[in-house]
Amino acid sequence: xxxxxxxxxxxxxxxxxxxxxxxxxxxxxxxxxxxxxxxxxxxxxxxxxxxxxxxxxxxxxxxxxxxxxxxxxxxxxxxxxxxxxxxxxxxxxxxxxxxxxxxxxxxxxxxxxxxxxxxxxxxxxxxxxxxxxxxxxxxxxxxxxxxxxxxxxxxxxxxxxxxxxxxxxxxxxxxxxxxxxxxxxxxxxxxxxxxxxxxxxxxxxxxxxxxxxxxxxxxxxxxxxxx
Amino acid sequence: xxxxxxxxxxxxxxxxxxxxxxxxxxxxxxxxxxxxxxxxxxxxxxxxxxxxxxxxxxxxxxxxxxxxxxxxxxxxxxxxxxxxxxxxxxxxxxxxxxxxxxxxxxxxxxxxxxxxx
Numbered sequence: 001x002x003x004x005x006x007x008x009x010x011x012x013x014x015x016x017x018x019x020x021x022x023x024x025x026x027x028x029x030x031x032x033x034x035x036x037x038x039x040x041x042x043x044x045x046x047x048x049x050x051x052x053x054x055x056x057x058x059x060x061x062x063x064x065x066x067x068x069x070x071x072x073x074x075x076x077x078x079x080x081x082x083x084x085x086x087x088x089x090x091x092x093x094x095x096x097x098x099x100x101x102x103x104x105x106x107x108x109x110x111x112x113x114x115x116x117x118x119x120x121x122x123x124x125x126x127x128x129x130x131x132x133x134x135x136x137x138x139x140x141x142x143x144x145x146x147x148x149x150x151x152x153x154x155x156x157x158x159x160x161x162x163x164x165x166x167x168x169x170x171x172x173x174x175x176x177x178x179x180x181x182x183x184x185x186x187x188x189x190x191x192x193x194x195x196x197x198x199x200x201x202x203x204x205x206x207x208x209x210x211x212x213x214x215x216x217x218x219x220x221x222x223x224x225x226x227x
Numbered sequence: 228x229x230x231x232x233x234x235x236x237x238x239x240x241x242x243x244x245x246x247x248x249x250x251x252x253x254x255x256x257x258x259x260x261x262x263x264x265x266x267x268x269x270x271x272x273x274x275x276x277x278x279x280x281x282x283x284x285x286x287x288x289x290x291x292x293x294x295x296x297x298x299x300x301x302x303x304x305x306x307x308x309x310x311x312x313x314x315x316x317x318x319x320x321x322x323x324x325x326x327x328x329x330x331x332x333x334x335x336x337x338x339x340x341x342x343x344x
Binding site: 047 | 295296299300302303305306307309310313314317318321324325328329331332335336338339342343
């Protein structure tokens with residue numbers, strides 16, 4: 001299924017990326033408070049949503065893997081963790097650039113930024129554990145993923161409690177967006193959701209390949225083909 | 228004697244500072260405007276200098292505002308470029324890994340088949 005779905009999803013998301021980019025700069029109105037830098041919002045926030053989604057899926061599938069020990073859940077957890085690292089890096093980098101444009105500083109130890117950095121570090125920790133922790137890496141990393149997922153509700157609610165974090169519109173959150181801004185934003189979210197699905201399928205396929213390679217190596221060792 | 232001289236030297240400036248400052252002549256805005264208009268009419272170079280200063284100031288303000296918007300443009304471009312680069316980089320990384328896996332799996336399969344014959 002995923003073999004056929006990947007090109008379709010990749011094409012749809014590529015079209016979506018071009019269309020949303022065009023809409024951001026031609027259709028979405030100029031925000032009078034944050035000025036031109038508000039345009040960063042249309043891709044920055046969907047990246048953050050996908051970070052949360054990837055981390056949640058990683059946490060839930062890790063939990064299921066810890067209970068059932070089924071490899072497919074572990075593959076899904078690994079795939080979503082790596083994708084969460086990529087989306088998290090994008091959120092932190094673009095957030096930092098936005099901070100420079102909006103506050104004239106590259107980084108502030110503001111609540112939401114700090115929590116996002118901690119979540120990203122937990123995800124990087126997951127990937128490093130998977131790579132270097134040896135035989136029990138999958139279970140150790142699964143525990144870390146469950147721990148990381150618990151941070152998401154705090155980060156999400158921080159934006160309302162934070163007095164400094166740039167808001168979606170003139171003082172509102174994404175739910176209070178209106179008109180063209182709302183349309184462009186939710187189109188971006190849909191596009192990045194499709195892109196997220198594409199990446200997950202690609203990475204799950206790759207994880208399945210890695211598993212197959214490990215099994216073949218074990219067979220090779222047993223058969224004396226590998227030393 | 229020397230002490231008295233020092234005291235006197237300190238006293239004189241103190242007196243000078245203690246004098247109340249002369250009150251500035253208070254004029255209404257209309258009077259000030261008239262004075263300025265008279266001065267400009269009397270001396271065309273003064274008038275030109277004022278207009279030039281105002282224009283330069285306005286120009287500077289516009290330039291500053293344009294620079295702020297341009298600065299934002301730079302940041303917006305940087306942010307979008309970073310997002311594109313990360314996505315493209317990750318896809319390339321996945322693709323290369325997938326290619327490497329295919330080659331390695333194919334090789335191992337062939338070796339295992341050869342060993343089983």
